[in-house]
Amino acid sequence: MQKIQSAGLILRIYDIARDYKLRGGNASILGITKGRRLDFTIADVNEIYEGPVGVLWEMLMGEQIHVGGAEETEILARKAGINKDTAVLDLCSALGGPARHLAGKYGCKVTGLDATKKMVDEALRRTEKAGLTRLVTHKLGNALDMPFKAGTFDLVWGQDAWCYVTDKNRLISEASRVLKPSGVIAFTDWIQTENMTNGEWEALNSFMAFPYMETLDGYEHILRHAGFRILEKEDLSEDFAKHCHLYQSMLRNQLKKRVVKEYGSEMFQAADEGLARWVRAADEGKVGRGRLIGRKA
Ligand SMILES: C[S@@+](CC[C@H](N)C(=O)[O-])C[C@H]1O[C@@H](n2cnc3c(N)ncnc32)[C@H](O)[C@@H]1O
Numbered sequence: 088m089q090k091i092q093s094a095g096l097i098l099r100i101y102d103i104a105r106d107y108k109l110r111g112g113n114a115s116i117l118g119i120t121k122g123r124r125l126d127f128t129i130a131d132v133n134e135i136y137e138g139p140v141g142v143l144w145e146m147l148m149g150e151q152i153h154v155g156g157a158e159e160t161e162i163l164a165r166k167a168g169i170n171k172d173t174a175v176l177d178l179c180s181a182l183g184g185p186a187r188h189l190a191g192k193y194g195c196k197v198t199g200l201d202a203t204k205k206m207v208d209e210a211l212r213r214t215e216k217a218g219l220t221r222l223v224t225h226k227l228g229n230a231l232d233m234p235f236k237a238g239t240f241d242l243v244w245g246q247d248a249w250c251y252v253t254d255k256n257r258l259i260s261e262a263s264r265v266l267k268p269s270g271v272i273a274f275t276d277w278i279q280t281e282n283m284t285n286g287e288w289e290a291l292n293s294f295m296a297f298p299y300m301e302t303l304d305g306y307e308h309i310l311r312h313a314g315f316r317i318l319e320k321e322d323l324s325e326d327f328a329k330h331c332h333l334y335q336s337m338l339r340n341q342l343k344k345r346v347v348k349e350y351g352s353e354m355f356q357a358a359d360e361g362l363a364r365w366v367r368a369a370d371e372g373k374v375g376r377g378r379l380i381g382r383k384a
């Protein structure tokens with residue numbers, strides 16, 4: 088009888104938590120309610136990265152277009168166990184900054200795959216200039232339909248880019264296909280870390296042209312479902328918030344003049360408003376960044 092009463096009480100607590108959450112509350116007892124997928128496609132990604140967006144991000148972050156730059160690449164490389172014999176696939180490789188870094192430091196072969204022609208052309212040009220064409224190649228293509236045979240790579244790598252991909256399940260299952268048995272997947276990404284209103288979700292993701300962000304637990308679930316064993320799962324959101332402040336201050340102080348001169352004051356205004364929204368959401372613990380590493384079974 089007592090057992091039945093306890094079960095009833097637990098169910099009641101879950102009901103209360105669910106109601107609270109449906110009203111927009113922060114009911115972490117039930118996890119995070121993921122935002123709905125927005126209508127952004129690969130065509131939108133291509134359009135923004137063919138335009139000034141890639142240039143703007145490079146101004147803020149450098150040619151390694153992710154939070155933390157070369158230092159973060161080093162951390163991920165060490166954790167993923169890269170050496171000169173590792174065949175690496177960098178998914179969504181943009182200008183190829185990380186690919187050249189890894190090849191230059193470890194002597195490994197890196198293939199970069201990116202869906203935007205302007206980024207691939209620029210990556211090819213910079214890799215040639217760096218004298219790394221023997222080790223680094225760049226291919227144009229969609230991460231959801233990779234132009235590689237099964238079992239080609241030892242390591243599938245990604246930094247702060249998979250948030251643009253419209254189907255994370257398919258992305259991870261494609262990564263698993265192109266990995267050799269016991270191959271490793273290692274990536275960082277921008278993630279949703281708390282519940283938010285539909286309005287907040289739409290404003291944050293629309294500014295970036297993200298179809299949606301995963302949660303850290305969501306990524307873990309997808310990886311496990313695709314047959315990966317989780318080696319690392321880290322929440323880097325505190326550091327993410329600090330970097331958001333840093334980028335905001337760079338935009339407002341060092342870069343304002345240049346952005347206004349090259350792209351006009353409207354563009355500066357839009358970038359500043361969008362970034363301010365991200366700073367606020369990061370401070371409120373609603374968005375962040377995670378690092379995940381898994382091994383293919
Ligand atoms: C933030 S940048 C990536 C930065 C890069 N990982 C680095 O650390 O330097 C995002 C890149 O992802 C690419 N991208 C987005 N969706 C893609 C997809 N489905 N397939 C391939 N590339 C994609 C874009 O073209 C863009 O170059």
